[in-house]
Amino acid sequence: MKRKLVAAISAILPLHLALAAPYRPDHDAQVLERLPAVSGPANRELRALRQQLAANPGRTELALDLAERYLARGKAEADPRYYGYAEGLLKAWPKTPEPPPKVLLLGALIKQHRHDFDGALQDLDTLLRRQPDNAQGWLTRAVILLVQARYPDALQSCAPLIELDDALLAGTCLAEVNSLMGQARKSYDFLQETLADQAEAGAEQRQWTLTVLADIAARLGKPLEAEKHFSEAIRIDYPNVYLFGAYADFLLDQHQPQKVLTLLQDKSRIDALFLRSVQAKQQLGSNDLAQATHELEARFAASRMRGENLHQGDEARFTLHLLNKPEDALRLAKANWQAQREPKDARILLEAAWAAQDAEAAKPVLDLLSASGMEHPQLRQLAAEIRQLR
């Protein structure tokens, strides 16, 4: 019976997917694994630092430096293993009632990554009590509060940045939050002016500001301006998974699947971006859609196996749009909403609620839309359709 089943499955699978039982490779020279971008200077530096640390295990400032670099790589490549390595380095830090600010900040970033938002906020509050001029601390705090849709609190966390001498950083933070509180047009104009005034701003900062401008323009239904900001941001050669995801979402909404595939060409290692490629394939009606869908399904299954639920928003999108299972998608979108409440999380919850014809499930988003005064014609249109369900 089992053999028949296996035979049946291998007949269904494309040829190159030969049945993978554990095997003994034929030649010593056979390459089994390529380590991530090892040739890049960043990774070589990481290896060198790690060797130094192994030789001097007591040098705590070296460990912190390395942890910070791992986090930067983890963010740039959206590779969770780096967050784990950083956490391993921090764990070795002696437990003291007053850990150094850096330990608190890095700890908060790690907790943020695994969606322990309350834990991260707690660390940040301790940090900012001791170091009220820590800009990264205030910014990280604002970003977390924004994800939780606690807009007034997020605004309060942007405010101290004004005093800290980086007008574009403060302006971007304020504009992003305000744009979700019914001030989108004003924030957009203000941020464009601020960006024009700050010609000397660093590449990373400019990229973030352009991304926020693009997001606002896309929400307001100004595709030409959004496209302009997105493409300018993407030309700044600084790896940023959020930007790629947001741009791809915008292009999918504009029905430009071919552009999505070109944009995300070499990014399929990252589940969130792979999902967007698969959606583009769906729009194109590609031949390899079924195969790509299977692969993504296997990836979601693998992260479920470890009891993780960090990607429920994307999984809900996948379940609704590619598997066409509205009720399962709604369950995922509701669970995702418990942790993350950005406009894209609101959107999948509304889409799934509409598909499952469950108006009650959409209520938290409807409430947020009316409480915040958020300008988002697309969400408001969906919300109006769902209200008709009742």
Add this chain to the structure above:
Amino acid sequence: MPARLVFCLLILVYTPLLHAHKASDSYLTLKVAGDRIEGRWDIALRDLDYALGLDSDDNGEITWGEVRSRRAAVFGYALSRLNLSGGNPPCPLQAGDYLIDSHTDGAYAVLLFTAVCGAELSTIGVDYSLLFDLDPQHRGLLRIEYGQATHTAVLSPTHHNQPIELADVKPGAALLQYLREGVWHIWLGYDHILFLLSLLFPAVLIRQERSWRPAEQFRPVLLEVVKIVTAFTVAHSLTLSLATLGVIELPSRWVESAIAASVVLAALNNVYPLISKKLWLVAFGFGLIHGLGFANVLKDLGLPNNLLVLALLAFNLGVEAGQLAIVSVFLPAAFFLRRSWGYRQLLVHAGSVLIVFVALIWFAERAMNTQLVDWESLFK
């Protein structure tokens, strides 16, 4: 083909073209028989490289030669971070074959090993500490196979020591649970009972010249009841199996509404009889829909992959047992009362009208996805 089984196999056999970024996991499978444990441990090459430095020529590529030459170091590193015991003394681990396999995030070393514990195992202690010092986000995905049963657990820095009672993973207890759920579902699922009763009410009566007359003999009555119950059973077993195995899939709201509608029609037929012969055909037709409803319950309970078919069978048997219990109380009582005015007018007529009303409310609630009546407080 069982869809879940296929899906699990797909995950196991699927070699992706592009590797995903994923947090670090290892896959540890222990097959227990008697006093022996056969182990298979898949550990990512990337993790082994981080821990031991496999890439000896530092060119960013890990070759089979590099992996093979470090066999002793890899086994030594891994096995020293795993402690298996059957009671107090740990079972010594014996390294076996050393192979390669693929998972969604890349190539893995496959470490095969054996543990001999000296005495028949009734419990296994698994103490796992691979990579936790280097990457606290690492997880060990443990799977224990014992006879027909499997037990899975996720091992983490906070849950790294798991004693597993092998008695608990015996299939018997699990199957009994599904049997019990089946019985309870038919007893607590009033819609199924009311549908069945609506069909059975007229079984002790004979329709003649637009009125009901009591049946004279028990045998034809029994035959009629057996026909109806069997038809209902065959039909719902069929769709229950097909839906559980993923062959058919319908939205639960549609199914639940249709079940309510079937109760309305069955009861209405007692008030304004349209069909008085071959009721078993009605039982069969609507039984198909009720089976889909049972499947939704079973889906909510979740089915163990290794016991899929047996659990399905147990749940189904439970449903039949619960149904048989109802019929065996109903039939003698109905036959005894069939001549009375009360049975014909009060129970069959007024009772059916009442059922029509209740089921209409159910139908409206389910079709419109709202609550019209607070049933819970009604029954308190």
